Amino acid sequence: MANIRQIAKEAGVSVTTVSRVLNNHAYVSEEKRKAVLEAINRLNYSRNLNAIHLIKGKTNIVGVMLPYINHAYFARLLEGIASEALRSNYQLILFQTDYNPEEEMKALNMLKMKQIDGLIICSKALEWGQIEPFTEDGPVLACEDTGDAAISSIYIDHYAGFQQGLFYLMERGHRHIGYCLGRVNSNNSQARRNAYVDALAFIDEVVREEWMFYQCYSIEDGVKVANKMLTMKERPTALLVASDQVAVGIMMEAEKNGIRIPEDLAIIGFDNQPIAEVFDLTTIDNQLFEMGSSAFRIVHNQITKKKREPQKCKLEFRLIERSTV
Numbered sequence: 001m002a003n004i005r006q007i008a009k010e011a012g013v014s015v016t017t018v019s020r021v022l023n024n025h026a027y028v029s030e031e032k033r034k035a036v037l038e039a040i041n042r043l044n045y046s047r048n049l050n051a052i053h054l055i056k057g058k059t060n061i062v063g064v065m066l067p068y069i070n071h072a073y074f075a076r077l078l079e080g081i082a083s084e085a086l087r088s089n090y091q092l093i094l095f096q097t098d099y100n101p102e103e104e105m106k107a108l109n110m111l112k113m114k115q116i117d118g119l120i121i122c123s124k125a126l127e128w129g130q131i132e133p134f135t136e137d138g139p140v141l142a143c144e145d146t147g148d149a150a151i152s153s154i155y156i157d158h159y160a161g162f163q164q165g166l167f168y169l170m171e172r173g174h175r176h177i178g179y180c181l182g183r184v185n186s187n188n189s190q191a192r193r194n195a196y197v198d199a200l201a202f203i204d205e206v207v208r209e210e211w212m213f214y215q216c217y218s219i220e221d222g223v224k225v226a227n228k229m230l231t232m233k234e235r236p237t238a239l240l241v242a243s244d245q246v247a248v249g250i251m252m253e254a255e256k257n258g259i260r261i262p263e264d265l266a267i268i269g270f271d272n273q274p275i276a277e278v279f280d281l282t283t284i285d286n287q288l289f290e291m292g293s294s295a296f297r298i299v300h301n302q303i304t305k306k307k308r309e310p311q312k313c314k315l316e317f318r319l320i321e322r323s324t325v
Helices: 004-011 015-022 030-043 049-056 072-087 101-112 128-136 158-171 187-202 219-230 244-256 274-278 288-304
Strands: 061-066 091-096 118-121 140-142 152-155 177-180 238-241 266-270 283-285 312-314 318-320
Touching (some): 004 030, 061 288, 238 244, 244 274
Parallel strands (some): 118 140, 140 152
């Protein structure tokens, strides 16, 4: 295989000029750039990327750890990450883990082996104590509150967000309120459950376990929730649903079975996905796109400035009033 010196000789230019062309430097005349590219084509040259990464000390690749790629929440986060990566001329590697700790560890080990420059964690199963040592190998940022762990994070206050939705429902006369969440034991779900229990205590209402639904991620899961509610002797009059997709599934199935929205059942979703606007769903905007784009900017800044200090960034949320309450 041809090397950089042979290309320089073939093109009639210096080795420095060839290097500048290969690395897309601006200060090369169009004539010399064309000569180098033609020489590369004639000699069938391909760069050894591993060698280049060793020389530069970086790969221009950031890893993104996420449990699923076909989930609207993570898709919106990824949109924000990808938009900034493209702007910064960076590539992304996706690690779909299905919350498998072994798969998550593979992503962290790629950072340790310098195969990626940084890692953005959208959601995880590992404990912070297992992740924290890898921050010595490169920037690691989580899209949730990392608490006292020395890991960068960008997040919203899920307790306060859920509480705002609950009090909004209570102000409109609702006392029999249920909720739908994803994972039972995640930090975000625990914060939301705590907000729910505290809000019900505030109005002297008992917690009804049968009105608390888990493992809800999709429109189909929302349909299942609605059908389960139809079998209940006493149903909640309002639901706080931690996913717009699930909320829409509940709406469609409820109305199909004669439950009017919002007269018989008020619904608040989360995330402010495009589907929420289409179905005129009252929802809480988590700023997912902004969270993703900010996450990449923080990691990129830590890579370029070689900073290791953890950075914590809290985003605001807002309730968007539509027709389902």
